[in-house]
Amino acid sequence: MKPGLIVFLNGTSSSGKTSISTELLNQNEISFYHLSIDDFFNGLFHDYINFINTKYAEDVQGPTHIIIEPLITLFYSTIKFMSVMGTNIVVDTVNDTDERFNTFLGLLMDHPVLLVGVTCSKEELIRREKLRGDREIGLAISQYDKVYCLNEYDLELNTETLSPDECANLILNIIRSNREYSAFKKLNKRSVGVS
Numbered sequence: 256m257k258p259g260l261i262v263f264l265n266g267t268s269s270s271g272k273t274s275i276s277t278e279l280l281n282q283n284e285i286s287f288y289h290l291s292i293d294d295f296f297n298g299l300f301h302d303y304i305n306f307i308n309t310k311y312a313e314d315v316q317g318p319t320h321i322i323i324e325p326l327i328t329l330f331y332s333t334i335k336f337m338s339v340m341g342t343n344i345v346v347d348t349v350n351d352t353d354e355r356f357n358t359f360l361g362l363l364m365d366h367p368v369l370l371v372g373v374t375c376s377k378e379e380l381i382r383r384e385k386l387r388g389d390r391e392i393g394l395a396i397s398q399y400d401k402v403y404c405l406n407e408y409d410l411e412l413n414t415e416t417l418s419p420d421e422c423a424n425l426i427l428n429i430i431r432s433n434r435e436y437s438a439f440k441k442l443n444k445r446s447v448g449v450s
């Protein structure tokens with residue numbers, strides 16, 4: 256079976272990943288499944304996360320990584336599984352620690368990944384956070400350096416100058432061109448330090 260294409264949107268919170276994903280799903284040419292880390296956690300694991308947060312409410316910053324990190328690995332494994340099953344996927348997540356980045360690379364290196372950088376200025380990120388009101392102000396900036404340390408993309412989209420619809424069309428143009436996606440394969444595992 257031909258593996259499903261993975262469109263990996265790399266960007267901080269509020270950079271515009273979900274808006275682009277929505278446009279990609281709305282077009283009728285290529286079918287995609289949208290896999291977002293937020294939906295994965297809040298949907299499939301809602302009761303479980305609630306249970307942990309309620310039972311250990313006073314220690315949410317503590318050892319919850321013991322269960323969160325395996326769930327994130329399961330998220331990446333689900334992407335791999337869907338690709339193996341031939342499903343095209345738009346991945347909407349924030350890879351902001353070296354460990355997660357390495358897990359992601361290790362699992363998906365042999366899969367067709369179109370690596371898309373979704374960017375905009377720090378000023379615009381803060382403006383969007385204030386406007387939307389459902390994200391902590393400063394969240395995007397706190398992720399910025401880790402998320403944008405990649406220097407290789409198949410496509411870079413500045414969402415300050417491009418609309419979500421224009422971004423989706425540029426992604427579709429690359430897919431239509433049938434060219435090989437090389438950026439993901441050029442990435443190396445990061446040496447894990449303090450994240």
Ligand SMILES: Nc1ncnc2c1ncn2[C@@H]1O[C@H](COP(=O)(O)OP(=O)(O)OP(=O)(O)O)[C@@H](O)[C@H]1O
Binds near residue numbers: 270
């Ligand atoms: N190309 C764009 N031009 C102008 N505004 C945009 C653009 N893309 C997204 N926005 C606005 O920015 C905000 C965040 O967009 P979106 O939810 O797509 O970001 P995100 O990267 O998925 O964020 P998160 O990771 O926090 O879910 C929304 O209010 C959206 O309307």
